[in-house]
Amino acid sequence: MQANRLTYGYLLLVGVPLLVLVSASELGKGITAPPAVAGEWTLQTTDPLSCVDAPNVTITQSGEEVVVSLHDAKKTRWQGLLQNARLNASGSCGGKTARFEAAVEGERSKRILRGQLWVDGCDTCARASFTATRSPSPKEGGR
Numbered sequence: 035m036q037a038n039r040l041t042y043g044y045l046l047l048v049g050v051p052l053l054v055l056v057s058a059s060e061l062g063k064g065i066t067a068p069p070a071v072a073g074e075w076t077l078q079t080t081d082p083l084s085c086v087d088a089p090n091v092t093i094t095q096s097g098e099e100v101v102v103s104l105h106d107a108k109k110t111r112w113q114g115l116l117q118n119a120r121l122n123a124s125g126s127c128g129g130k131t132a133r134f135e136a137a138v139e140g141e142r143s144k145r146i147l148r149g150q151l152w153v154d155g156c157d158t159c160a161r162a163s164f165t166a167t168r169s170p171s172p173k174e175g176g177r
Contacts, residue, residue, distance in 0.1 A: 068098050068116045069138045074169040075147060081162045090169060093121075102134055127153050136166065 072095040079089075092103045095116065102123045104110040112134055114123025123134040136149030147166035153159045 068095075069119055069145065070142060071095055071100065071116060071121060071138060071145070071147070075166040076169045077164045077166045079151065079162045079164040081160050091166070121147065121149070130155055136164075 071093050074090060074092050077089050077091060090105045092105070094101045094103070098116050100114045100116050100121060100123060102112040102114060102121075102125075104112075110125060110127075112123040112125030112132065114121060114134065116122075116138070119138040121134070121136045121138060124131055126132065131154045133152050133154065134149070135151075136147040139146050139148055145168065148164070149166075150161045150163050152161040
Protein backbone atom coordinates (compact mmCIF):
# COMPACT_ATOMS: atom_id res chain seq x y z
CA MET A 35 0.00 0.00 0.00
CA GLN A 36 2.85 2.38 0.86
CA ALA A 37 4.55 1.67 -2.52
CA ASN A 38 1.36 2.57 -4.42
CA ARG A 39 1.07 5.89 -2.58
CA LEU A 40 4.68 6.70 -3.40
CA THR A 41 4.12 5.82 -7.06
CA TYR A 42 1.05 8.03 -7.28
CA GLY A 43 2.87 10.85 -5.51
CA TYR A 44 5.82 10.52 -7.88
CA LEU A 45 3.56 10.59 -10.94
CA LEU A 46 1.72 13.60 -9.60
CA LEU A 47 4.80 15.61 -8.56
CA VAL A 48 7.09 14.67 -11.47
CA GLY A 49 4.92 13.36 -14.29
CA VAL A 50 2.39 16.20 -14.46
CA PRO A 51 4.98 19.05 -14.55
CA LEU A 52 6.97 17.10 -17.14
CA LEU A 53 3.84 16.68 -19.28
CA VAL A 54 3.12 20.44 -19.00
CA LEU A 55 6.71 21.28 -19.98
CA VAL A 56 6.66 19.02 -23.04
CA SER A 57 3.25 20.38 -24.11
CA ALA A 58 4.40 24.01 -23.77
CA SER A 59 7.53 23.23 -25.78
CA GLU A 60 5.47 21.70 -28.59
CA LEU A 61 3.08 24.67 -28.65
CA GLY A 62 5.97 27.14 -28.92
CA LYS A 63 7.69 25.52 -31.90
CA GLY A 64 5.94 27.79 -34.41
CA ILE A 65 6.83 31.03 -32.64
CA THR A 66 9.70 33.06 -34.11
CA ALA A 67 11.30 36.14 -32.65
CA PRO A 68 11.18 39.38 -34.62
CA PRO A 69 14.47 40.44 -36.23
CA ALA A 70 16.83 42.30 -33.92
CA VAL A 71 17.04 46.00 -34.84
CA ALA A 72 18.17 47.51 -31.54
CA GLY A 73 21.20 49.75 -31.77
CA GLU A 74 22.49 52.88 -33.41
CA TRP A 75 21.71 53.45 -37.08
CA THR A 76 22.98 55.97 -39.63
CA LEU A 77 20.33 57.32 -42.02
CA GLN A 78 21.07 58.27 -45.61
CA THR A 79 18.00 60.20 -46.84
CA THR A 80 17.02 61.68 -50.18
CA ASP A 81 15.32 64.72 -48.64
CA PRO A 82 15.63 65.05 -44.86
CA LEU A 83 12.66 66.23 -42.82
CA SER A 84 13.05 69.44 -40.86
CA CYS A 85 12.48 67.60 -37.59
CA VAL A 86 15.16 65.00 -38.35
CA ASP A 87 18.25 67.18 -38.25
CA ALA A 88 20.67 64.44 -37.24
CA PRO A 89 21.75 61.54 -39.44
CA ASN A 90 21.74 59.01 -36.57
CA VAL A 91 18.92 57.32 -34.68
CA THR A 92 18.98 54.83 -31.84
CA ILE A 93 16.42 52.05 -31.83
CA THR A 94 15.53 50.21 -28.65
CA GLN A 95 13.51 47.03 -28.88
CA SER A 96 11.54 44.74 -26.62
CA GLY A 97 9.97 41.98 -28.69
CA GLU A 98 7.76 43.69 -31.27
CA GLU A 99 7.78 47.07 -29.51
CA VAL A 100 10.37 49.62 -30.65
CA VAL A 101 11.34 53.18 -29.78
CA VAL A 102 13.15 55.25 -32.39
CA SER A 103 15.17 57.99 -30.67
CA LEU A 104 16.39 60.86 -32.82
CA HIS A 105 19.73 62.43 -31.99
CA ASP A 106 18.29 65.95 -31.95
CA ALA A 107 18.30 68.72 -29.35
CA LYS A 108 14.79 67.74 -28.17
CA LYS A 109 15.71 64.05 -27.76
CA THR A 110 12.64 63.12 -29.81
CA ARG A 111 11.30 59.58 -29.35
CA TRP A 112 8.87 57.82 -31.68
CA GLN A 113 6.98 54.71 -30.56
CA GLY A 114 6.33 51.83 -32.91
CA LEU A 115 5.99 48.15 -33.71
CA LEU A 116 8.08 45.65 -35.64
CA GLN A 117 5.86 43.08 -37.33
CA ASN A 118 6.59 40.80 -40.28
CA ALA A 119 10.02 42.45 -40.79
CA ARG A 120 8.36 45.90 -41.11
CA LEU A 121 9.11 48.66 -38.64
CA ASN A 122 6.41 51.32 -38.21
CA ALA A 123 6.93 54.17 -35.75
CA SER A 124 5.37 57.58 -35.30
CA GLY A 125 5.72 60.62 -33.12
CA SER A 126 5.68 64.38 -32.96
CA CYS A 127 7.42 66.57 -35.54
CA GLY A 128 6.77 70.29 -35.30
CA GLY A 129 3.30 69.79 -33.83
CA LYS A 130 2.29 67.24 -36.48
CA THR A 131 2.65 63.46 -36.65
CA ALA A 132 5.76 62.11 -38.32
CA ARG A 133 5.93 58.56 -39.61
CA PHE A 134 8.95 56.25 -39.89
CA GLU A 135 8.30 53.14 -41.99
CA ALA A 136 11.00 50.65 -42.96
CA ALA A 137 11.52 47.13 -44.20
CA VAL A 138 14.15 45.12 -42.34
CA GLU A 139 16.46 43.46 -44.86
CA GLY A 140 19.45 41.15 -44.61
CA GLU A 141 20.98 38.89 -42.02
CA ARG A 142 21.75 40.09 -38.51
CA SER A 143 25.38 41.09 -39.17
CA LYS A 144 24.56 42.90 -42.43
CA ARG A 145 21.06 44.16 -41.67
CA ILE A 146 19.75 47.37 -43.24
CA LEU A 147 16.53 49.34 -42.94
CA ARG A 148 15.00 50.70 -46.14
CA GLY A 149 11.96 52.94 -45.97
CA GLN A 150 10.38 56.38 -45.84
CA LEU A 151 9.90 59.29 -43.45
CA TRP A 152 7.00 61.72 -43.80
CA VAL A 153 4.82 64.14 -41.88
CA ASP A 154 1.03 63.74 -41.95
CA GLY A 155 -0.85 66.82 -43.12
CA CYS A 156 2.22 68.69 -44.37
CA ASP A 157 1.65 69.77 -47.97
CA THR A 158 5.14 71.25 -48.33
CA CYS A 159 6.95 68.18 -46.96
CA ALA A 160 7.94 65.49 -49.42
CA ARG A 161 8.31 61.88 -48.36
CA ALA A 162 11.95 61.20 -47.66
CA SER A 163 13.26 57.81 -48.73
CA PHE A 164 16.09 56.46 -46.61
CA THR A 165 18.47 53.58 -46.14
CA ALA A 166 19.81 52.99 -42.65
CA THR A 167 22.90 50.99 -41.77
CA ARG A 168 24.17 50.08 -38.33
CA SER A 169 26.70 52.54 -36.98
CA PRO A 170 29.96 50.84 -36.04
CA SER A 171 30.31 50.17 -32.35
CA PRO A 172 33.33 51.55 -30.45
CA LYS A 173 34.74 47.98 -30.36
CA GLU A 174 34.71 47.91 -34.18
CA GLY A 175 36.71 51.12 -34.50
CA GLY A 176 33.83 53.59 -34.80
CA ARG A 177 33.39 56.76 -32.74
